[in-house]
Amino acid sequence: MQRGTNLGRLGDFNQAVIFESIRRAAGGVSRVELAESTGLSPQTISNVVRRLLDEGLVREDRTVVLGPGKPRTVLELEADRLLSLGVHVDPGMVSVVMLDLRGEVVVSKRVDEPSLEDPERALEAMASAVEELIEASGRPRGRILGVGVVAPGPMDRERGFLAAPPLLDGWNYVEIVEPLRRRLDMDVLLEKDTIAAALAELWKGPERGRENFVFMYLGAGIGAGIVVNGEVLRGVSNNAGEVGHFSVGMDFVEEGAEPCRECGRLDCLAVAFSFARVAASARRRGIDLPEELEATVAGRAAGMNRLVELALGGNGEASALVRGGARMVAQVASRLSNALDVDEVIFGGPLWAALDGRHLATVAEVINGGFVARDLHGISVVSSDLGHQVGAIGGACAVMDALLSPKASALLLR
Ligand SMILES: [Zn+2]
Known part of the structure; x- marks a missing residue:
């Protein structure tokens, strides 16, 4: 950069x-x-x-x-001296934020159920959203360090494209960084949603002294951001945290369920949480989620939103389905907590934010109940304070982190 x-x-x-x-x-x-x-x-x-x-x-x-x-x-x-921007592309929404050096949001913007079917037009819309935000902020362009674009993985962070993201049809090997850099005439980097969310918690919550935690990201997909000894775990290709094919247990599998196309299991998180499976369960419970919604990114996002709205509105069947989903995610969080010996699990992402704290007690019980070192320490299970903006904030933090943090890896970028 x-x-x-x-x-x-x-x-x-x-x-x-x-x-x-x-x-x-x-x-x-x-x-x-x-x-x-x-x-x-x-x-x-x-x-x-x-x-x-x-x-x-x-x-x-x-x-x-x-x-x-x-x-x-x-x-x-002088918090306003330098600023950075984050753009979070989740199939259910696009969120854009500008942060100051302290990590405070200066201005923000959100687009629900965005049109993502055509990547070229979507990138154009992203660039326009960034320009509008800069304009609205009234800040000089020269103070902006760059833009962190956040998206579901897997991705090639170095070369700036997504690599066959299962939740974004048509975005296979679509270049993201270069076209945006050209359009905006600004530095752009790409970051995975779960890693961005973990970075956001590290930057925004320093006074809490977080050193070891798992961020369970719930958006159109589910993944984990992992922080060990105060640093975000990236892995060889910046794709750490893919927990989609962990087993959630056969309790959640209904008769006639199709196995996962990627791993072949009946009970992996990705297939158990897939829109097709969720919608089929919903229909068996008398909830109307038309099959045609499954065909498109926007349709699946709209369908998931509809289910959450019904659950929040008091529909018992929808509520039971959502609670079951929360328990599945908690099973995976429980395995991760044991593997990493963390003392905090943070739930967040756009889907979790929409649930507004519901089911936190349920997931906390599953995670602590399954924790093997419970005699030595507990695991604090909390909701992220950053709401649906967590990914975008993380993207903006990634820009600052790459340039300002005292880390060997950051110095190498120079
Ligand atoms: Zn699978």
């Missing part, structure tokens, strides 16, 4: 460490505190802070009284 003019001198690891400490200190941080927390010499701190002040990334004009002793001048982030 290319960097904006102001980033050429952020290539120093110490500078990234210091900047990150200032970014995370909500109430400001003094030079003395920085030296203590980073272990860097006062001279290094002084040199780096000078550069950050020159770039306008931080300011140092406020004093605070911290206990006895003389007041200290604190360094604070």
Whole structure:
């Protein structure tokens, strides 16, 4: 990725460490505190802070009284100095956000049941949505670091295209990064939805000190974002977290069910949660979800939304189906929690957000009930605070993460 003019001198690891400490200190941080927390010499701190002040990334004009002793001048982030954009393409919705350096949403936009059948037109619509958002923000274009496009996997992140995503018909090997880069004249990167969601939780929740968690992403598809020892697990090709073919147990399989076309199992999450299977179960329960909905991305998204609406509206059969779906996902989350020994599972994504916290108690019970190290620690099971925007926020965070975080991998990009 290319960097904006102001980033050429952020290539120093110490500078990234210091900047990150200032970014995370909500109430400001003094030079003395920085030296203590980073272990860097006062001279290094002084040199780096000078550069950050020159770039306008931080300011140092406020004093605070911290206990006895003389007041200290604190360094604070100029959160609006640099911005990034995230575009999340889920078959059920497209969400676009602009974030500041603190990770706060400046402006956002959402399109429900977007038209995704024709990738070229969809990319054009995405570019227009980004332009509209920049316009609405009133921020100068020069402050924008880039755009993180978030989509279901599997994908070739390096080359910027999706690789046969099972939920987006017609998007096989469609280039995403290059056409958007051309249209927007801006840096663009691609990120998998589950990894983006995990990044969003890491960036947005620093005060909670999250180090080891699983993010169960529920959108048109289901996947997991995994964070171990404070870093997102990416794997060899940035496609880690594909849990779609984990078994959910035969309890959920009804008679006459078709096996999964990819793995051959009757009880994998992908087939148990597929729209065809869900719609067939719904029809057996007297819920009208016409078969023609199965033919298109938009139809499946509309059908799933209809089922959730019915469940929320008090339809008992729809509600039972949705609860069963939540239990299936919890079974998979339970296996992952055991494999990784995490202490938190976060549920989120557009479908989970639509359920508005329902079934959280159910999934928490399944996950903790199946946790083998329960005598040593529990697993906190929570809903993401970021709602349907979690993916888009994660895309914008991915841009900042690639450029600003003090990590060896980020430095290599330079
Ligand atoms: Zn399968």
